[in-house]
Amino acid sequence: EVQLLESGGGLGQPGGSLRLSCAGSGFTFSDYAMNWVRQSPGRGLEWVSTISGSGTRTFYAEFAKGRFTVSRDNSKNTLDLQMDSLRAEDMAIYYCTKSTPKLGYCSSNSCLFDQWGQGAMVIVSS
Amino acid sequence: DIQMTQSPSTLSASVGDRVTITCRASQNINSWLAWYQQKPGKAPEVLIYKASTLASGVPSRFSGSGSGTEFTLTISSLQPDDFATYYCQQYNSDSRTFGQGTKLDVK
Numbered sequence: 001e002v003q004l005l006e007s008g009g010g011l012g013q014p015g016g017s018l019r020l021s022c023a024g025s026g027f028t029f030s031d032y033a034m035n036w037v038r039q040s041p042g043r044g045l046e047w048v049s050t051i052s053g054s055g056t057r058t059f060y061a062e063f064a065k066g067r068f069t070v071s072r073d074n075s076k077n078t079l080d081l082q083m084d085s086l087r088a089e090d091m092a093i094y095y096c097t098k099s100t101p102k103l104g105y106c107s108s109n110s111c112l113f114d115q116w117g118q119g120a121m122v123i124v125s126s
Numbered sequence: 127d128i129q130m131t132q133s134p135s136t137l138s139a140s141v142g143d144r145v146t147i148t149c150r151a152s153q154n155i156n157s158w159l160a161w162y163q164q165k166p167g168k169a170p171e172v173l174i175y176k177a178s179t180l181a182s183g184v185p186s187r188f189s190g191s192g193s194g195t196e197f198t199l200t201i202s203s204l205q206p207d208d209f210a211t212y213y214c215q216q217y218n219s220d221s222r223t224f225g226q227g228t229k230l231d232v233k
Contacts, residue, residue, distance in 0.1 A: 045213055047222035095169055104176040110217045112160040116169035
């Protein structure tokens, strides 16, 4: 059974930093691109970032570029999101998600999110 | 970025009703559209991918249609477990954008 377990959420100050982690199990972690998707009442669901299975390619939403860094350690089956220069609008539940390169699940540009973790809450407040 | 617009934002219905939710894309996304169901306190789950293909384990009362810029999710006969919030998401472009959601509640 696929499991994605986020950790590291909590309270961060405006301008500060937080690091989220996600532990994957039940699948060959390095075979799959992984993503972060966030959800807040004001902004809804937003894709944040994607990293390829090998970790050599990364992609970011415009709001995350220059502030967030996605990385993975395939030897430990973990996915991380380093969030710097936090803003109030970054307050959200952050989901770790998996993308399977299955027929119909991916276009030539991107994929859907076929497995989700339970989410980690990020609060940004002074 | 491609904008995804769902309607209605809220839909009140009864068990046994047939309901339809619409999702419109601001530009052509071919058939690269997914529908998700989210229940309170839970993560979204994929219902339909490539506009009309049911994900594994999804009941056949769910169906999706459309291509280009207009898409629909239909539940043929609402069951108690179907009251939830539904989201569309395009994966035609790098931006991977979601609709704002349609909350399906009990009339």
